[in-house]
Amino acid sequence: MNSCILDSAAITELLGPQQPFSIEANDHTRRMLERWQQDYGDFYQVRDTRRPDAHWVVNRPDLVHQLLVRRADHYAKGMGLDRVRILLGNGIMVSEGDFWARQRRLIQPAFKPRSLADFNAMIHAENLALAKRWQARADAGESVEAVGAISELTLVIVLKSIFGRDYAQLVAGGRNPFSLLTEEPSRNLRFAARFHRLKGVVDSIIEQRLSAADTAFDFLGHMLSVRLRNGESMSRTALVDEIMTLIVAGHETTASALAFAWYLIAADNAICRRLQQEIDTVSDDELAATGGNGPRQNSPRLPFTDRVIAETLRLYPPGWLLSRRATVGHELGGHPIAAGTQLFISPYILHRHPDYWRAPDRFDPDRFADARTPSHRMAYLPSPRGRVTA
Numbered sequence: 001m002n003s004c005i006l007d008s009a010a011i012t013e014l015l016g017p018q019q020p021f022s023i024e025a026n027d028h029t030r031r032m033l034e035r036w037q038q039d040y041g042d043f044y045q046v047r048d049t050r051r052p053d054a055h056w057v058v059n060r061p062d063l064v065h066q067l068l069v070r071r072a073d074h075y076a077k078g079m080g081l082d083r084v085r086i087l088l089g090n091g092i093m094v095s096e097g098d099f100w101a102r103q104r105r106l107i108q109p110a111f112k113p114r115s116l117a118d119f120n121a122m123i124h125a126e127n128l129a130l131a132k133r134w135q136a137r138a139d140a141g142e143s144v145e146a147v148g149a150i151s152e153l154t155l156v157i158v159l160k161s162i163f164g165r166d167y168a169q170l171v172a173g174g175r176n177p178f179s180l181l182t183e184e185p186s187r188n189l190r191f192a193a194r195f196h197r198l199k200g201v202v203d204s205i206i207e208q209r210l211s212a213a214d215t216a217f218d219f220l221g222h223m224l225s226v227r228l229r230n231g232e233s234m235s236r237t238a239l240v241d242e243i244m245t246l247i248v249a250g251h252e253t254t255a256s257a258l259a260f261a262w263y264l265i266a267a268d269n270a271i272c273r274r275l276q277q278e279i280d281t282v283s284d285d286e287l288a289a290t291g292g293n294g295p296r297q298n299s300p301r302l303p304f305t306d307r308v309i310a311e312t313l314r315l316y317p318p319g320w321l322l323s324r325r326a327t328v329g330h331e332l333g334g335h336p337i338a339a340g341t342q343l344f345i346s347p348y349i350l351h352r353h354p355d356y357w358r359a360p361d362r363f364d365p366d367r368f369a370d371a372r373t374p375s376h377r378m379a380y381l382p383s384p385r386g387r388v389t390a
């Protein structure tokens with residue numbers, strides 16, 4: 001314990017565990033957050049092992065709303081993103097202030113439901129191909145290694161969404177250079193160095209697009225064409241950083257969400273049967289055209305499937321630990337927060353908060369059939385408004 005940085009007065013005043021702890025995105029931290037939630041509630045302090053100041057852990061939905069929405073201008077990205085910065089340069093995941101706002105305005109239109117719908121046919125074809133491979137294994141009485149296969153599936157989908165027909169060129173040598181994302185589990189400095197080298201691959205595809213004045217429709221095409229009202233567009237360096245960001249952000253989250261979905265479905269025969277019955281009501285052509293949703297996003301053809309995904313994201317949110325840094329001194333929940341203080345929010349803890357979720361550890365997709373779920377909009381961090389509801 002680094003008792004040298006603590007005086008006894010500070011120890012007794014601390015609202016939280018007395019023992020310093022280093023909060024990191026690992027399983028040990030997750031278990032400690034669960035324990036502290038029981039011991040200290042949903043708003044408490046944790047003193048860092050390496051720094052004299054205490055961080056705040058905020059898992060009270062009304063305060064989370066202040067952090068992420070109402071007073072978002074009091075906060076910047078937190079220390080949890082320091083490592084991500086090494087990997088992704090100044091991409092939108094880690095950038096801040098005016099530069100972030102500008103990049104966000106340039107990128108946001110590509111994420112409109114209408115733009116994303118253009119990827120439905122490709123996503124459907126990739127899923128169908130995987131289903132056929134799995135069916136063949138099942139027919140032969142063999143098992144499948146689902147987590148790896150899903151990781152490869154989501155990587156191909158993300159890369160095809162970004163690079164469109166240039167994907168073929170990416171894998172022309174018989175090997176996908178981005179496969180290290182699926183093969184290498186650690187995200188250490190060695191991984192960062194290997195990943196950085198792939199910037200050259202992205203840059204050469206951009207170079208070709210620019211010289212051919214190509215107007216292909218894909219994320220890259222979108223980013224090359226988009227201009228702000230004043231005519232400004234993205235610099236080449238920023239463009240490479242944003243593409244690298246989309247690859248990592250888009251791959252790891254969806255791979256994790258789908259892997260957990262399969263894990264939960266595989267353990268529950270009744271849910272598996274209901275999913276099968278529902279999917280059988282929609283033809284392959286319809287799925288390829290609409291992704292399973294009707295012409296209006298809020299009238300899905302697959303409401304139960306939608307609930308299974310919502311419930312998976314509740315139990316196992318891929319972004320399960322978020323961090324922010326206070327940029328100005330202010331008050332939060334009746335406590336002074338000094339500028340520079342680090343604050344952590346855990347969707348994993350929020351999504352199992354017993355005040356907001358009945359039988360929180362139970363896999364129960366039907367809880368989302370109730371329009372009053374979630375009972376507080378910030379008790380569930382995939383925003384309820386963004387979720388398709390039946």
Ligand code: HEM
Nearest residue numbers: 092093104245246249250251253254257317318319322323
């Ligand atoms: C199950 C799927 C996903 C989940 C659960 C998820 C979750 C999240 C969360 C929690 C954040 C906020 C992080 C923070 O503020 O500290 C975030 C940000 C972001 N995500 Fe995702 N994500 C998913 C899929 C994707 C996909 C498919 C893409 C892109 C292809 C993507 C791109 C981004 C980007 C660019 C940001 C940064 C936005 C900004 O700071 O303005 N995500 N995501």
